[in-house]
Amino acid sequence: MNGPLIDIRNLQIYFHVKEGVAKAVDGISYQLRHGETMGLVGESGCGKTVSSLAILGLLDVPPAEYRGGEILFDGRNLLQCSEKEMRRIRGKSISMIFQEPMTSLNPIMTIGFQIAEVFLNHMQMKPLQARERTLELLDLVGIPSPRQRMAEYPHQLSGGMRQRVMIALALACKPKILIADEPTTALDVTIQAQILDLMMGLKDDLGTSILLITHDLGVIAETADRVAVMYAGRIVEKSDVNTIFENPLHPYTQGLLRSIPRIDEAKRPLRLKEISGRVPSLSFLPPGCAFFDRCPIGRDRCRARRPELEAADEDHWVSCWMVSRKE
Numbered sequence: 511m512n513g514p515l516i517d518i519r520n521l522q523i524y525f526h527v528k529e530g531v532a533k534a535v536d537g538i539s540y541q542l543r544h545g546e547t548m549g550l551v552g553e554s555g556c557g558k559t560v561s562s563l564a565i566l567g568l569l570d571v572p573p574a575e576y577r578g579g580e581i582l583f584d585g586r587n588l589l590q591c592s593e594k595e596m597r598r599i600r601g602k603s604i605s606m607i608f609q610e611p612m613t614s615l616n617p618i619m620t621i622g623f624q625i626a627e628v629f630l631n632h633m634q635m636k637p638l639q640a641r642e643r644t645l646e647l648l649d650l651v652g653i654p655s656p657r658q659r660m661a662e663y664p665h666q667l668s669g670g671m672r673q674r675v676m677i678a679l680a681l682a683c684k685p686k687i688l689i690a691d692e693p694t695t696a697l698d699v700t701i702q703a704q705i706l707d708l709m710m711g712l713k714d715d716l717g718t719s720i721l722l723i724t725h726d727l728g729v730i731a732e733t734a735d736r737v738a739v740m741y742a743g744r745i746v747e748k749s750d751v752n753t754i755f756e757n758p759l760h761p762y763t764q765g766l767l768r769s770i771p772r773i774d775e776a777k778r779p780l781r782l783k784e785i786s787g788r789v790p791s792l793s794f795l796p797p798g799c800a801f802f803d804r805c806p807i808g809r810d811r812c813r814a815r816r817p818e819l820e821a822a823d824e825d826h827w828v829s830c831w832m833v834s835r836k837e
Contacts, residue, residue: 514541514582515686515719516565521579523560526572532792534560536743537579539819542687547713547720549734549751551727551766553789556740558723559609562689564589565721566606567596583687602632605680606689607673614676615664621648621675622660628682647678651708670701677708684716691723706733727770731755739763742800743792745819749826759828761805799831807832 523535535557542548550558563569565581565588581588583604588596608614616624622644629640641660648656651674664672673693680688690709694702710733713720722734730737730751738748739760747760758764765785787804790796798813799805805812811831819829 515544516542516721517580517582518561518565519580519582521561521564521581522577523557523564523569524575524577526575527793529791529793533743533795534574534792535564536795538738538740538743538745539579540738540745540748542719542721545713545717545719546735547710547722547733549730549737550721550723550740551725551730551737552740553725555789555792557743558740559691562606562691562721562723565687565689566600566604567591567593598632601628601680601685602683603685604687604689605683605685607676607680607691607693609692609695615672617664620661620663621667625660625675625679625682628679632683643682647682648675650712651675651678651681652704653678670704673701673705674708677705677712681712681716681718685718687721688713688718689721689723692725693722694724694726694729702729709733727755727766739766742789742795744800744829745827746801746829747827748819749823753823753826757826759822759826759833760801760830761807761832762801765804799829 518541519539520537521535521539522537525532525534538557538561540548550561552558560569567588576589588599591599622641625644625647626637626640629635629643630637635643644660645656648659653659653671653674659667659671667675693709694705706729709720712718722730724730734751736748736750737754738745739754739762740746741762747754747758747763754763755767758767762785768783769785785804790800790803796802796813798816799808802808802812809831817829817831819827822828822833
């Protein structure tokens with residue numbers, strides 16, 4: 511229990527595309543500890559989902575290519591596990607809530623069958639026992655009339671209920687790690703709050719560690735213990751959630767926080783403070799800092815050489831020449 515539950519070390523995942531080689535994940539490192547919620551934040555296309563799919567071995571090789579790094583879980587490097595070994599890990603030890611439940615659930619199978627299948631395959635339960643556990647699980651995640659819902663198909667459920675089914679599937683075997691990829695996308699704010707409350711409650715009850723992938727800093731502020739901020743395939747800042755919100759050091763993190771609407775500004779004409787410019791192509795990353803062209807404090811040094819992730823303070827890491835301790 512003393513060491514990290516999962517330890518990602520210098521992970522590099524490249525894709526061979528028409529334009530060349532896209533560095534989707536370019537040397538990231540972070541740890542997920544027992545019983546904590548780790549937030550992975552950044553704009554779309556920064557590598558958050560790719561890194562999480564790599565944990566479960568769900569990337570097609572090719573076009574994906576693992577250029578380096580390790581994903582250590584219970585002392586084993588998951589990148590060296592066979593597909594047979596990964597099938598035993600997926601769903602049982604590590605589960606994932608995917609971003610869009612309508613495309614993740616099988617449209618031609620009932621909800622009850624899809625959940626019971628997890629118990630049959632991973633826990634070798636008898637069909638009647640699997641059915642009873644499925645009922646218990648649907649009730650646990652707040653699905654009304656669970657016996658009726660078991661016989662229904664995904665298209666017959668609302669978006670919120672489909673997401674609850676995804677959570678039920680992910681938690682069926684009481685995994686050590688739950689990866690939640692944008693779990694509240696396309697849900698209204700009331701349902702969002704219910705889903706997040708459900709996830710946090712189940713985390714407390716089951717002791718599951720959560721890797722929460724999102725671009726929504728409001729969700730991170732409410733749920734995460736620690737945060738890693740990604741930009742263009744790399745982690746540019748990581749620390750505990752209070753430090754990130756109270757003392758952000760990287761200009762990109764500062765820009766993300768400035769773009770959040772504030773309640774105390776609601777009575778005035780509101781214009782969101784966007785981050786100017788565009789994310790560079792992952793196939794044509796500059797030699798220096800990838801954020802340079804959008805950075806309000808960038809200097810020549812930033813253009814010429816890429817800064818490494820360094821400790822700016824105790825358990826606060828940042829990749830920026832302007833705040834680095836090294837000359």
